[in-house]
Amino acid sequence: MDITKRFDRLLGIYFYLQSKPLVKAQDLADKYEVSLRTIYRDIKSLEQAGIPISGEAGYGYSLMNTYKIQPMNFTEQEALSFGVAEKLMQHYLDKEMGTHFSNALVKMKSVLRFSDKENVADLESKVLINKQKNFLNENVPAALAMLFESMVKKKQIHLTYKSVESNLQERNIEVVGVYQEGQFWYFLAYCHLRKEVRQFRLDRIEHIRLTDLRYTQSLKPLHEYLEEQKKAEVIISVRILVKKSIARYLHWERQYYGFVREVEKGDSVEMHFQTSNLEHFARWFLMFSDESIILEPEELKLKVKSVLEGALKNLK
Template sequence: MHITKRFDRLLGIYFYLQSKPLVKAQELADKYEVSLRTIYRDIKSLEHAGIPIMGEAGYGYSLLNSYKIQPIRFNEQEALSFGVAEKLMNHYLDKEMAMHFGNALLKMKGVLRYSDKENVADLESKVLINKKKNFLNENVPAALATLFESMVKKRQIHLKYKSVENNLQERAIEVVGVFQEGPFWYFMAYCHLREAIRQFRLDRIEHIRLLDSKYTQELLPLNTYLEQNKKVETLQTIRIWVSKDFARFLQWERLHYGFQHEEEINNGVEMTFHTTHIEYFARWYMMFADEAQILEPETLKQSVVNLIQAALKKLD
């Protein structure tokens, strides 16, 4: 069993090296959940097997460009993953990116055994994923594809972007990276209008166009800016009580609002959240306010009161 597990890992490391221009040992150790020493031994084993690996510990590893072996067949579990992959990508990617992924997946399905193709087709008919409204920007179907192309080619983007106040602004940006948080896609970019790194939301793009102008900034990795934002923003603790019968309906959505832990108390469930956006949380809370109670903070109670008063005025 141990020998089989190591063989699978060695094979996996080879294909991982084949898929990327440079791979650090720590990246491999994290992926396969082993020590750095184990990865160093694995790399040596692959080299002894005649695989031309360039690089060294502390820098990174890569395969000789001209070296390739024929791809092996997918096993049954890998083949079945195709059954849901395309539907998931149709949900999480915009129209153009989903089309490219679908074309790539068709080529991958082409090498499956006939029995696996039958199983994948059967599984696909039994998986349904409902796309949420406003999750993606249907009016700009190539938005994600353009962002990705910008990052690869290091070319600036021209945006027509709707701000939080609904003002339409034109901006030239240099994209740092793209990420998903809660029910939306976001991207971080250097904004030439503000002369600073700013965060944007995909569904607020009115028009997007790739420019010929190259990047002018030395941009850091996306995670660096996300961590900086976390340090600037102050996390606030929220505690609410929800009736036991209703609490089960919040199991999925609460994860998007900073859920930390829960405790059964007073024939209900006390939930604790950490958030930087009290008003955002208040709008979600209003969906089940008749079955819940705010324990803290007072600012959340006031935000809910303000929302209720604003709604009542519109009913007059």
């Protein structure tokens, strides 16, 4: 047995327990890539070392809330991650959440060794991430922060929301969870107007405020709703043949259209996709259709033909 590796894992488990109110053994097993039996032995070892752990197998573990020790110094690699993390969060979070994160990071940087502070400052000047237009809602800079606050306080949010048809609608919602996919932030919420859980996009919020109304629904975890949505989708297999000279340009976007795999066929590449929206796929395909062939399905050919006929009509 690698004693050093086990010691590092025991120490990691301790700090993981200190960072969360409740930790499941399976989560620890997944994190450290070991068996559940190994985690049970590790927990027992920590208890024998005098660390007050409550809970049991099958439920979860937690530390007594009054038990704390001073944090260890950050390693050089951990310290350097702060510089990159701040740049990323400035890109992925809206203005208010970004400010909160930056303030928290300043406090964490304050405990770094002087040499690590110099390295982090030097790295920050060498990392640039360009914020994409419409990725966040710049007109409502506190939107993301308010969604998080709503979930923590279990209080409803009042939205003025722009639909796909650009109609403004007011509605009260109970937020299930927030997730980022492709070019946008999305959130699922129970909508009191529609009486069901609906998907919303952050950049379509026109106005948002936290109300004093409590949640009324028993909401499931976010991942369960997303899994249900995925199961309900009608998935269509697509195969296209793309010239190698143009295929390399598809790498940047193809994952957003359900890319599965590719196979070289002479001077071309056969690409396989799984999509639930042929209309969406057809319009993307048109960008390189002069160098590509649709192998299947026939319905996709009809979609592309329909879009082209509409375009030609408009040109006339």
